[in-house]
Amino acid sequence: MEIPLPARADGPRFSLKGRPRLWYRLSGMEPQMSPPTETILIVDDERFVRELCVEIIAGEGYRVLAAQDADEGLRLARQEDVGAILLDLMMPRMSGFDALQILGQELPEIPVVVMTAHSSQSRVIDLLKMGAYDFLPKPFEPSDLIYSTRRAVERHRLFKENKRLLRELQDQVKAQTLEISRGRQLMENIISHMGSGLLVTDRDGKIWMINNHGQETLGVSGTQMVGKRIQDLFPGTEPLLEVKVGSVLRELDLTRPDGRIVPLGFNNSVLLDASGQPEGTIIIFRDLSDLRAIRAEVRRKDRLAAIGEVAAGVAHEIRNPLFGISSVTQILLTEVKFGQVHQELLAAMQAEIKRLNTLVEDLLDYGRPSKLQRTHQAVDQIWEEILGLAKEELAEAKVKVTREFQEGLPSILADGNKLRQVFLNLLKNAIQATPPGGQITIRLSRSTLSALPAPVQRGLALQAGDGDPSTVYVVSQVIDTGVGIPAADLERIFDLFFTTKSTGSGLGLAICRRIVEDHGGAIGVESVEHTGSTFTVALPLRPAPSQP
Incomplete structure (x- = not known):
């Protein structure tokens, strides 16, 4: 072809x-x-x-x-x-x-x-x-x-x-998208699990975002806040938007929608856009209620420590003359023949001297350094002894006792006599506060820090900071159906010389608190007036190495 x-x-x-x-x-x-x-x-x-x-x-x-x-x-x-x-x-x-x-x-x-x-x-x-x-x-x-x-x-x-470049570009975009997604997820996790509140606003104070902790602290959900001005939601919060030079922690009392006043500690900074121009405010804040309570508790303990030292000094000076007065009264009662009226007066004097001597001994006991004789103690057995001693008193007061003892409670290293003193004092107070026909419940259990009542957690935090969340505590609770404690008295119930009883010295609960804290534990009370009270004693299963 x-x-x-x-x-x-x-x-x-x-x-x-x-x-x-x-x-x-x-x-x-x-x-x-x-x-x-x-x-x-x-x-x-x-x-x-x-x-x-x-x-x-x-x-x-x-x-x-x-x-x-x-x-x-x-x-x-x-x-x-x-x-x-x-x-x-x-x-x-x-x-x-x-x-x-x-x-x-x-x-x-x-x-x-x-x-x-x-x-x-x-x-x-x-x-x-x-x-x-x-x-x-x-x-x-x-x-x-x-x-x-x-x-x-x-x-x-x-x-x-x-095609190859497109595939590589797609792979890069996919990898970068995944990296961005991971970074965003990480950032969201960090923000949502922050122990502080995080709030971001624009230049006018309009809220862009707020994390979960912030919503809980302010008592408002994110959907109720986003897009609204913080000044409109919470009047008087203008200082939150005022950025000052330096990361200075400032405080502000904020009123929540439910009427509760929350003390906020906060610092803030300017939010910049891509060109470096201000476009809003970043606010980090937290509820200072617990911190203020701890501060108040520290001041109270310092004050009580000073009072205790003075009281112990005064008691020491009183004890010797008191012994002399008691001796003379005893001689008069036994060796001098008085009429019936004078003998009754001397007997009353002797009773008051005995009561005063008991008060002096309590003051000295409160003021002197604690020396614990630690041995293995079964808390449930101690309570059985206490309830046996108080059997007649309970029957006379017509108060029923219920035991709620968790099985298999471990023993603790503690001073048994000191614990008996604490438990007996709490039981007697419950008997005196409970009317005839009422009930007292003794509840024993083991617990971790997070499951303890809030007053006890604050007491432990005061002693050891945040503490070890894995620490196990043996918990004793005395629950009565008595008259309760007025809310105004709850913060002072463990103060030295504070009492609501006409014949009380105001030393019993203060000494109980001292003993429990010497063991590395904490004592707290929850009460509703005309309903009853719950006293909780938490003692660590194993004492810290630094404890006596």
Whole structure:
């Protein structure tokens, strides 16, 4: 077969017969050999044209596959990594048109160069619409074939490169998105689990966000706050938005919607936008109620310690003259004959001297350093002894006692006599406060710090900071159905010399507190007037190494 080729601009027109390499020599276009980089698929039913194209393209260093019909071409295109396809349109069985449509559906990334002798403008437009990349009219120059092939291969290379870059970009975007998501999740977790409140506003005080702790502290949900001005929600909170130089902790009393006044400790800073311009305020705050209670407790303990030292000194000075008075009274009673009236007066004097001597001993006991004789003590057995001693007193007061002892309570290292003193004092107070027909419950259990009543937790915090949350405590609770304690007296109930009883000295509960704290524990009270009181004593299962 003879393929007429257009004449070169610098030579005559040739008809190619025989071996194609001869044409290369005649045309002056020796093939440029280079390492194979892409695979070219040639699909043409004319053997001579097919072999000619193979020879020309292989001479450019490409790997070439050849197919004699469309079916074979589709099979090779599906199996091999093809960089470009040279496709003849007019073939038996399946035409190039049908093959082009299938390639466009299955392998749209492979550029297809259509070779045909029918090169009308409408035909070219139709082929391009069907997905053809280029159009090569027959007869063609080898240079045109090479040029179209190179363009198709370059397009395929660019397509693969773009695909690779797109995949890398997608992977980077995915990784960065994941990293941002993780960072955001981490930030949200940190903010939501902060031990302080975090509130962010714009320049006008309009709330952008508030964390969970902040919502709990202020007593308002985030949905009720976001988008509203903090000054409108909480009047008098303008200082929260006033940023001062330096991270100075300031305090502010804030009134919650439920009417409760919350002392806030806070510091704030300016929120800057991307250009470094102020766009809002960041406020970090926390409820200082517990801290203020601890401060007050520290002041109270310091005051009581000073009072105790003075009282102990005074008691020491009183004891010697008191002993002399008591001795003289005893002599008068035994050796001097008085009438009935005078004997009764001396007996009353002796009783008052005894009571005063007991008070002096209590003061001295309160003022002197504690020396505990620690041994293993079973708290439930101590309580059984105390209840046995108080059996007649309970019966006389017509008060019922209920025991709620947790089974398997471990023993503790403690001074047994000191604990008996504490428990007996608490029981006697409960009996005196409970009317006939009432009930006293003795409840024994083991507990961790977080499960203890709030007053006891504050007492432990005062002694050892936040303490060890894993510490186990043996807890004794004395629960009565008595008259209760007025709310105004609850904060002073353990103060030295404070009493609500006409015959009380105000030393009993103060000494109880001293003994319990010497053991590394805490005592607290919860009470509702006209309903009853609960005194709780928490003693650590194992004393701290620094405790006596």
